Amino acid sequence: MVFFLFLLVLTGLAWLVGRLGVSCLRGPQACMRLALAAALVFFGTDHLLTPERYVPMVEGWLPWAGQMVAITGICEIAGGLGLLVPRLRRSAGLLLAVYFVAVFPANVHNAIHGLTVDGLPANQWYYWVRLGFQPLAVWWALYSAGLLNWPFGGRIEASVRPS
Template sequence: MTVKTSTLQNIFRILLALFMVYAGISHLSFNRIDFQAQVPDWVPLSKDLVVILSGIVEIVLGLGLALWKNKRIEFGGALAIFFVLIFPGNISQYIEGRDAFGALDSDRARLIRLFFQPVLIAWALWSSGAWKSYQLKKNKANSTH
């Protein structure tokens, strides 16, 4: 099933893709230590490994979202799931009071940041057409029953 996206959605999809590639590169280089503050202590891997792996995932998802147009819905859905999966790290950073990135240096700043995760999830689903695709499939399934 082909889902058309608007020019605005495509612009926002590319912006999100560029943001993800940039974030992924920063995981592997200049923000590597800061991202370790988000890895909860209960994760059974080294914090550095988690940051490296998540950076690679971000780069792959960003490139896929930008360049693999016929799979943009799948990449948008995968990115939304990724944002859900990393959310416990953001919560952990808030609960543990771990500073990072210069700007996340207070409980208030870390709390405000938590409210942006649903925005990122919605952005990935909307800009890729994944939400519309899901709705169309759901409506189709309901009409055949």
């Protein structure tokens, strides 16, 4: 949920900057894309710098928990940067949606078994509530990449429309 709070704050800031006349930040997709990219790069970097915070989240049957954390961090950074490159945007959005689905079982495991992780609440409810936000992450990746235009309607951005 910290991730989503970060997304909302960054989206609001991007919207404000867009209102000040920065043309590349006009419209919800552009603001949400920039916010998602920044959040993914931030948290992906955190995966690499403080893996001990994330290792307890890896299910016990998976080998090499530290490497798994590093791989997820690299995926988040690559996906975030990919959203910023018009040529890669659609692919990055689709792969990020797949990534958010792929990490869902780890979030279920955390909710069932509970954790104590630095920087996150120790309360069990946190991990259960967090599960409800996973579909939002999938939608956010697809929408911000221009692969969906629901619920805002309108047309998909020309810079990412297939030719």
